[in-house]
Amino acid sequence: MPVSLPSSSASDRLPSALRFMQVLWALAHGLDRASKRMRGEVGITGPQRLVLRIVGLVPGTSAGELAATLHVHPSTLTGVLRRLERQRLLTRLADPLDRRRAVLRLTQRGRRANAIQAGTVEAAVAAALAATPPRDRDAARRVLEQVTSRLESRHQRSVAPDRNGPVRSAIR
Amino acid sequence: MPVSLPSSSASDRLPSALRFMQVLWALAHGLDRASKRMRGEVGITGPQRLVLRIVGLVPGTSAGELAATLHVHPSTLTGVLRRLERQRLLTRLADPLDRRRAVLRLTQRGRRANAIQAGTVEAAVAAALAATPPRDRDAARRVLEQVTSRLESRHQRSVAPDRNGPVRSAIR
């Protein structure tokens, strides 16, 4: 969800964290919209393309390995893989050595889809990076990793109680 | 969807755009997970909190203005507002001067929820920013804005044909 607060003077008085959050949400929402747009134009979403890209780089990966790579719950991947398989972009085969595992490979169509560049998030990122000095790019990467890791560590810390359903007491 | 490719040597050979995308997806996924976690702990999601924050800053905004501020389709907001109203965190009232408009205000509970800092995305961002030099922060902001605007402009450019349904020809 991108944000542009009403008056710039109001925005200037915001805490810098909130101002930075505007940019973060704008980016997250931009990725989401780009994903939806890609689905209309190319037929695959952003996450789906990411899976294609990785399976293309590491053919024969298992579903579990892929889930670990993406830091996603295995059951999340099931749906993504099903949609890719339905489009005949990749195949799931039982590993002959360990028939529990699903071995993933791109089909011919999958490889062609993988080669597409126009209109992808990657293309937009490449264009943006080309227009910014390398130093800024590195700084940006560092900051983003900082934010991401803080989000993660918060998650770690709060594993303990975790009933299901909202904890109403948090908001009196 | 955060990404950590199997071997770092493989990752080093990737185009820089793809390497940067790993960071972007990791961030987007981090925001998503934080949102889910917040729902469990505090009872509201990231986007919901953003709405609370803005309505808190600009009480009496209409739904349409808020949608424009967030760059979101009005119908998207309807659902978010419904959930917030159901939790009695904000109120929708018909504007007496123009009864089509829905005027938004925080309830007492909404204001209390808005005041919460612990465990929010904003807190994680604040912590990350505190740990990075201002120059890096500014650089990061610039790069993110670049990427976001490229994603947007791509969207503009591709408005023309836009049949519905995937364009199958894109993948032979």
Added chain:
DNA sequence: CCCATGTCAGTATCACTGAAATAA
């Protein structure tokens, strides 16, 4: 029997399109 791998069922949120209701 126990553990690992993966899918399935169910749930929630966000975001869109397109149509409808209501009011200016």
Added chain:
DNA sequence: CTTATTTCAGTGGTACTGACATGG
């Protein structure tokens, strides 16, 4: 009548939890 504002109905995607089937 026309336009603006918002909601509603329907669809699709991601992501989770927890249960389950299957295989090592």
